[in-house]
Amino acid sequence: MTNSNVLVLGGTGRTGGRIVRRLRDRGIQARVASRRGREPFRWEDRATWDVALRGASAAYLCYSPDLAFPGVAEMIGEFAGRARNLGVDRMVLLSGRGEAGARASEKAVQETAAQWTVIRSSWFAQNFSEHFLLGPTLRGRLVLPAGDVREPFIDIDDLAEIASAALTEDGHAGTVYEVTGPRLLSMHDVAAEISAAAGRNIEYVPGTAEEFVADVARDGVRPDDARPLAELFESILDGRNASIATGVESALGRPATDFTDYARRAAASGIWNPRIESRA
Template identity: 40%
Template sequence: MTKQSNILVIGGTGKTGRKVVELLKNQNQNVRIGSRNESPSFNWDDPNSWQKALEGMDKVYIVYYPDLAVPGAFESIQGLIEIAKKTGVKKAVLLSGKGEKEAERCEQVVANSGLDYTLVRASWFNQNFSESFFLDPILAGHIALPMPNARIPFVDTGDIAEVVVEALMNETHNGKTYEITDPNALTFEEAVNIIADSTGRDLKYQAVLQEEYNTMMKAAGVPADYIWLFDYLFREVLGNPNNHVITSDVEKVLGRKATDFKVYTMKTAKTGVWHQSIPQSV
């Protein structure tokens, strides 16, 4: 039987974190959800909240928000790791972005901390189409995005969560870095067409220039720092062909193939999320 640990899941209400929480609970682990709405609360913007959330924990899954590439992320990860060491945490698993050069400084803080650690670099999530910024355009039936030629090996958050839990629970993953992707790399147009097939909806992809996309975000009231982040993620991550590479790390860690994008779309279509009425803001 697996030994019971106390595990803080930062971002435990988010796309990967809530699946990590569920899987750990299924394994009888003591889980504390790191969220602004829990008690003790955890807020990246309030370093005073970090110690209480870490106290009594053996392990921590770190999901930084909004992204390890943003200014201030490095200092926050440094601060968190210092407190984690003082409070007796033994292991940290960090969620990072595949191909995000800027995030590597944060990864190094964890890798050089003296704690046991695993780095999980994920490609863009499938669930961005159903739980995040691509959902509204899908509901509107018109998806205008830059980087039409980028081949993106999207990854399912269920696969990420399983890899994270395996890394948290099994010491053979200590010191390892995993880069996790889907078995296929798709352009935005191909991804949209697969969603159209799975839902029976008429969805149109339109290629736009990055500058046009930034202007659209500004007009929609997206804050300037988020426009900077999206610009970085599109140009630096999707614009770099090295990041279009498919990996076999899901299979290496889980002993099974990564979830195909089509499997994700078929499953998600059944939930009805892509058939909701169009929100007012669109």
């Protein structure tokens, strides 16, 4: 089956944006749903849901800020029900490893969609170059409540490739792809990898949740937004996810991208060495 009209929730975001580009490259009509769209989609405003869903045959479900937050599973279940009623046969859900709230959302989609695929992901490598850890990385101090735990960071280009395939090709329905990178890295390892790729010194500073909140406040992240994330990190960065999974190989038939390759690419983009423009 080829889905000709795919709705991409969070299509302006990190994973969604990559999926939209891949689908359009294949000549598939990909519709972006986000608050900034021409016809705005807001999770909080159910009146916007049907407009986004109408005419779609498949949908990428990506909840922001985090699938694991309280109350989200109920909303995802309700959204999946609306989608099914409006003819969306195929749903691909982005989920997180080791998170009880995310597991409840998975169940809601599995019970509702005619064809579902779950992508249950480890921490994104791109958190250091495109998200809340970019500011700390640029300051050269990664303050995180992560102790010495090791995490198999995934390159989200791998994740987007899997989602694009699951949205448009047969053979992925009814599957949970647990996706990770190929290697476990401590935050000290991450700091060393980024330092080597970027050619500047970045250190990891093990901290408390409150120290993390105070640090990202320097980048304009409001404490009320950072605190729930910090609590989530503390819970999942307790070693429960310190194992490699094989979802990338199963879905794509090739190994997952290594953190070193991600770091080289990110460094080559210049993101970690912004030029300070001198004023004439």
